[in-house]
Amino acid sequence: MTEVEKKQPELERLFTNAITGKRLGHAYLFEGARGTGKRALAEWIAQAVFCENGETGKPCGQCRNCRRLNEGNQLDLISVEPDGQSIKVDQIRQLKAEFSKSAVEGSKKVYIIEQAEKMTISAANSLLTFLEEPGIDTYLFLLTTVKENILPTIRSRCQIIHFQPLKPKVMAEAFREAGISEQNIGVLSALTNDYEEAKRLEEDEWFQEIKGKVWTWFNQMVNRNPLAFITVQTDLMPVLKERAQVTMCLDLLLFHYRDMLYISFGHEQAAVHQHLIKAYHALQSESRYLTQQIENILDGKKAIQANVQAQGILESLVIKNQTIK
Ligand SMILES: [Zn+2]
Missing domain, CATH: 3.40.50.300 (P-loop containing nucleotide triphosphate hydrolases)
Structure with missing residues (x-):
């Protein structure tokens, strides 16, 4: 073909x-x-x-x-x-x-x-x-x-x-052919259509680092761990220098919440992070909480485009997270 x-x-x-x-x-x-x-x-x-x-x-x-x-x-x-x-x-x-x-x-x-x-x-x-x-x-x-x-x-x-x-299946296949690792295919094809950019990201140290940090942050949020607030200043802000990086950070967080939501509807195959499904199950959360957080993250993305200061956006996400019933 x-x-x-x-x-x-x-x-x-x-x-x-x-x-x-x-x-x-x-x-x-x-x-x-x-x-x-x-x-x-x-x-x-x-x-x-x-x-x-x-x-x-x-x-x-x-x-x-x-x-x-x-x-x-x-x-x-x-x-x-x-x-x-x-x-x-x-x-x-x-x-x-x-x-x-x-x-x-x-x-x-x-x-x-x-x-x-x-x-x-x-x-x-x-x-x-x-x-x-x-x-x-x-x-x-x-x-x-x-x-x-x-x-x-x-x-x-x-x-x-x-x-x-491109259709997700076509893209996943193109990424596989381009040599992207199985673990990253889902998340990278959610971020870009372009396999050269995907390859660049996969090899990018910053991307690996932020992925790990967002995963930790996400776990803290779902568990309503008060450390989530401090994480913004100590872990995230030092590596978020540009607006595009903040957007990427929010996208990665969004994917985790979306994956959890898919799973709560028994739609596991739609999850971007297939290798995290077990971990998601262990987290347990209500779909009402998940949808509310997804909305908050999307609001955060809009605020970045409107040039609102990044730290404030991330911190207010944590505050909103703590107050969702
Ligand atoms: Zn010919």
């Missing part, structure tokens, strides 16, 4: 039909979270376009062109990514030089622009002229995580394709 078939089977069907029906558009905007297979689909379409046996609308994977693309040797596939913080006008000018060359040669060309939201205004404006008059055999794919960050003039000239988040 290809990455595209696994991650986005509906989109694969959509584009197979577009290719066999000769309805493939010249400019697409692919929008979706990291790891949802945007790049893989754009390359897959490129392969189908170049394939010598392309009548089925799918790449054969065997012919010379398919093999060249798999080896990263397909010269008619041109991709642009940010040079530092942005995609600069010179990069788009180069791309346009290729467009006009291919128009002269009459050859098929596929262009992929990664993180298209990082185009500078002048780069985007330079691209507009292409979008107004694309060549017959040129296909352009703009990839982005948030389409609202793309200039409306560009957006309106592209067909927008939305990439759904």
